[in-house]
Amino acid sequence: MWKAFSVLKVKAEFKPRVDNLVFRLHYKYTFLFFMGSAILSTLYDVVGQKIDCMVDTKYDPLKDVVNSYCYITGTYTVDRLHYGTVGVDMAHPGVGPQLEGEAITYHRYYQWVPFVLVAQGALFYLPHLLWKRCEGGLFRSIIQDLSIKDYLGEKN
Template sequence: YGGNPIECWLPAELASQRSWEQYAESYCFVENTYYIPMEQNIPQSKKHRNEKLITYYQWVPFTLILQAMLFVIPHIFWRMLNWTANVQTRAVISMANSLGGMDIYSEEAQDILDTIANHIYRASKSNTYLRRTLQNSNLFVTVVRFFIKSYLSTIYLITKLLFSANAIIQFFIISMYLGGNGYHVTKALIQERSWQHTGVFPRVTLCDFKIRAMGNIHHHTIQCVLMANMLNEKIYIGLWWWLLILSTLTIINSFYWFYVLNSTASSFEFMTGLITLGVSQPRKEMSLRYMQFVTHFIGDPTFVLRLVAQNSGELVTSHIVTRLFDIHMSHINEELVYWYYTIDSYSLTMLFICLGSLFKH
């Protein structure tokens, strides 16, 4: 608590003994105090005194620690589920960052580009295979197929939602500490209006306690100073404004990511913008291949590439996309050749069967 959290002034008959002072201060700190402005009379009713109780000052350090821990929970959620995806996002971003200080055409840089592009391609291929095995019009199966396609994206959006909810909830908790409106408390502080006017984080409070002496119970009301409230007021005003700004920016950012991760047009524009940086062929001649390529990689691959672009820059990401495009086209060409020979072999087989049947007749 940074020293003695509470200091109380005792009547003369109790102040002479240090033990009574320690007892009174410990009791008042544990059992709470209440605030009555100096210009008002102290209520005789215990009910009215309890309505003015200040119950939070003992818990401020623990509340701040808990608030800090709550900000870590969404990050832990993302880290835990991120490792279960086919694409290892952290490894991809780390390798992409290492390309920043290299000659992009060096052998080492080319090997890293190949590793990243092949990893993303294999992950996309695995997801495509799983989706094809679920060829059913059932609603549940449709949802599962979408989730497989955008597993990482969905987890990321949930993480953003957790960050937004955490910031908003904490903002309202801080507002409760500040009496419901942090703006008015801030305004009062700027105008140098004392805490006596606002009643928020009062420095001087009252405490009631009982003493049993000589078989009789004596009631005492003493005045206490809560020194930590001077610092608590500044801390919570700063937190109120910080959480207000943080909540606003987090909500805006969440809506942005929800749009870009669910908009086919945005994904197409992002991918084509990157690939045209590294492909020398005219855009009109490549439009069909662009569409095929982007359609194939919409979902988690596009999301991972967006993260790479944010962390490593669009130039590095464009080289990765170009390499990914080359790998994709080479596999398509291999499949075309395979099907060409397969169909051709089938046609020859059928021709020989027909000729054989004719000769028999």
């Protein structure tokens, strides 16, 4: 039966694969997804508009300094302002004047997102690096001489 397919010639050089589809998905595509996401989120922070803090008009000359401070220290919401009528009791849920000693919740996640995405991408690529380092081409050298010609019964 294999002789019937002998008319098909293999044009490409046989390159043995020592990993499978799932492994390639992890170290290639998932890695690229996380790195691309990190680049996009970093570009948004660098090129796009960061947090724009509300600054009184007397501090307009220092607006860039205040915005940098807000970006580094994070934002917070006032816990009591999550309940009520928007536009009457508060400008937006959680946003409004804070009274002394009032409970607030800090939100410090956005500036760390690119670093977490890069770390996740590195963790998806790390097993591939470890495999290449530990395997050292052993499997490739074992299966290098195997080809479709062996199955077709042709002589080299």
